[in-house]
Amino acid sequence: ELTEKFERFVRNLKGQGKLSEANVRDTVREVRRILLEADVSLPAAKSFIDAVTTKALGQQVLTSITPGQQMVKVIYDELAQFLGGASEPVRFGKSPSPILLVGLNGVGKTTTTAKLALYLRKKGRKPLMAAGDVRRPAAAEQLEILGKQLGIPVVRGESSPIKIFEKGYEFARREGLDCILVDTAGRQHIDDELMQELSELQAFVKPPETLLVVDGMTGQDAVKSAQAFSARLEITGLILTKLDGDARGGAALSVRYITGKPIKFIGVGEKTADLEAFHPDRLAGRILG
Amino acid sequence: LLGLSRWDAAEYEQLEEILISADIGYDTTQQLLKTLMETAGANEIGANLSPGERLRLELNRLLDGDGASPHRFSAAPWVILLVGVNGSGKTTTVGKLAYYFFQQGKRSAVAAADTFRAAAIEQLEVWAGRGRARVIRQAQGADPAAVVFDAYNSVKARGEDVLIVDTAGRLQAKQNLMEELAKIRRVLNRLDASAPHEALLVLDATTGQNGLSQAAGFLRSASITGLIVTKLDGTARGGIVVPIRRQLELPIAFIGLGEAVDDLQPFDAKVYVDALLA
Ligand SMILES: Nc1nc2c(ncn2[C@@H]2O[C@H](COP(=O)(O)OP(=O)(O)OP(=O)(O)O)[C@@H](O)[C@H]2O)c(=O)[nH]1
Ligand SMILES: Nc1nc2c(ncn2[C@@H]2O[C@H](COP(=O)(O)OP(=O)(O)OP(=O)(O)O)[C@@H](O)[C@H]2O)c(=O)[nH]1
Ligand SMILES: [Mg+2]
Numbered sequence A: 001e002l003t004e005k006f007e008r009f010v011r012n013l014k015g016q017g018k019l020s021e022a023n024v025r026d027t028v029r030e031v032r033r034i035l036l037e038a039d040v041s042l043p044a045a046k047s048f049i050d051a052v053t054t055k056a057l058g059q060q061v062l063t064s065i066t067p068g069q070q071m072v073k074v075i076y077d078e079l080a081q082f083l084g085g086a087s088e089p090v091r092f093g094k095s096p097s098p099i100l101l102v103g104l105n106g107v108g109k110t111t112t113t114a115k116l117a118l119y120l121r122k123k124g125r126k127p128l129m130a131a132g133d134v135r136r137p138a139a140a141e142q143l144e145i146l147g148k149q150l151g152i153p154v155v156r157g158e159s160s161p162i163k164i165f166e167k168g169y170e171f172a173r174r175e176g177l178d179c180i181l182v183d184t185a186g187r188q189h190i191d192d193e194l195m196q197e198l199s200e201l202q203a204f205v206k207p208p209e210t211l212l213v214v215d216g217m218t219g220q221d222a223v224k225s226a227q228a229f230s231a232r233l234e235i236t237g238l239i240l241t242k243l244d245g246d247a248r249g250g251a252a253l254s255v256r257y258i259t260g261k262p263i264k265f266i267g268v269g270e271k272t273a274d275l276e277a278f279h280p281d282r283l284a285g286r287i288l289g
Numbered sequence B: 001l002l003g004l005s006r007w008d009a010a011e012y013e014q015l016e017e018i019l020i021s022a023d024i025g026y027d028t029t030q031q032l033l034k035t036l037m038e039t040a041g042a043n044e045i046g047a048n049l050s051p052g053e054r055l056r057l058e059l060n061r062l063l064d065g066d067g068a069s070p071h072r073f074s075a076a077p078w079v080i081l082l083v084g085v086n087g088s089g090k091t092t093t094v095g096k097l098a099y100y101f102f103q104q105g106k107r108s109a110v111a112a113a114d115t116f117r118a119a120a121i122e123q124l125e126v127w128a129g130r131g132r133a134r135v136i137r138q139a140q141g142a143d144p145a146a147v148v149f150d151a152y153n154s155v156k157a158r159g160e161d162v163l164i165v166d167t168a169g170r171l172q173a174k175q176n177l178m179e180e181l182a183k184i185r186r187v188l189n190r191l192d193a194s195a196p197h198e199a200l201l202v203l204d205a206t207t208g209q210n211g212l213s214q215a216a217g218f219l220r221s222a223s224i225t226g227l228i229v230t231k232l233d234g235t236a237r238g239g240i241v242v243p244i245r246r247q248l249e250l251p252i253a254f255i256g257l258g259e260a261v262d263d264l265q266p267f268d269a270k271v272y273v274d275a276l277l278a
């Protein structure tokens, strides 16, 4: 419990006019340990600690709460701020508007494509899903099955993601559907050929929204992979998955820090209903443990 | 402290950063560096090596061993259970394992015990084909333990050397799913008291500190005997295996290095440690 830790840590602050530099630096050393254990990447943790140190040093000690509680409040508020403002909506352009889902292998893109399609339909949209993964065995089948469960149409079967998108675009226009969610194959960000395929797809599709899907239990590598994806592509938003487990979710801070893009949703289970809008304060509490 | 003069703050910080950024974890990193500092002048062998070189030796010592899987094939069939969290690479690894054994002259059969996820069985059928393995399956939604029971008896009858069991991804925090795994294990125990002969946690190399919680959880529910670390063809270095080895004594059996059927290699501590410290 963070407050208890800090109570012990900063007990001697009582009665002083200002949070002293020594006190703050001791405290943030403890915060750094907590963040690293919560899987926040080193660069993101450093940046956050610097911001908290600056903020804390500028503060007068409040008399209504203990210095420990005050320090916790600074940290918690700053983390919630870092993680981003209130949930940003999905971006749409002219119908049928494409949404691209990208990310490393196995993070949850296909499942999230279906979850997002359901979410958008509940919001009054008419989604189509495009099975843009032509590589993984039974990837199209997986999306098709999810589509059938939801009663949402799926296009598949062409030899390349671009061809599948074209087919989907035609279908959506004919059927009066207003958005196309494009699932893509998982890939490693250091695989030049696969990253090139993705940037060609994005250049062709020109989606107003490209979502980087990130596994919520990712550790230190989160900064590297997110940075690589956002260097090669125009990423407009982030989705953190598998947060129904007991992972602390520090990767959220890492990817937010390195891309500067908003976290739009979190995945909280394997069912298509298990998608939630992002609440920075809740995730801040989870990361701080 | 003896040897402290050989360490300066910059050197300590540099090593700390390498270890933490490899997902070795804050606590384990501090313990490792403390061990190094305390033994700095203590032995002849270490005396002329830099802290970085001694760290390499220590990590090799920690991770080495005969690996989780001396595939003894001392039972027929030899049963390997693959478990792990969602998306870690289990189904793909089933195919790679079957292919690995095929190249050693051993035929595999595969039990499609993920009866839950969309198209899991279809995906497995493709991978089993690549590994020259027969698939034993039932309908979508069937009881996974029943599939395993079926598969074992089928392999017993048909004579394949290895039975590899693919299971559904599951988070260790989910009690009911952990219980399902324990049931699969009990079914195997009853068919052959020594089965499963290997139970391997398939762990994504990008996993952070939650990997330790995964190993502990799957140790309880499935009595895992070792790890397979996948996706090491990326930039993640899979350092979480260090605290897992230290605290739970679980060795690494194989590493996954890509999406092709031959992208599986037996664990080599030297190669792994060199990559950790790169
Ligand atoms: N518990 C949990 N499981 C999830 C969540 N999102 C996805 N999954 C599971 O994670 C696994 C991988 O999901 P996929 O949708 O196949 O992942 P992917 O990114 O499309 O994988 P590739 O296409 O192979 O790169 C599946 O078992 C999903 O059911 C989540 O929020 N919580
Ligand atoms: N680059 C790379 N990708 C891998 C490796 N192992 C598996 N994958 C990919 O990771 C993704 C998930 O693999 P699966 O085999 O479906 O994982 P799983 O654990 O069976 O997933 P669930 O059954 O949904 O829990 C697929 O895109 C695989 O091709 C590896 O060593 N390297
Ligand atoms: Mg997919």
Ligand SMILES: [Mg+2]
Pocket: B090, B091, B092, B114, B120, B167, B168, B169
């Ligand atoms: Mg699988």
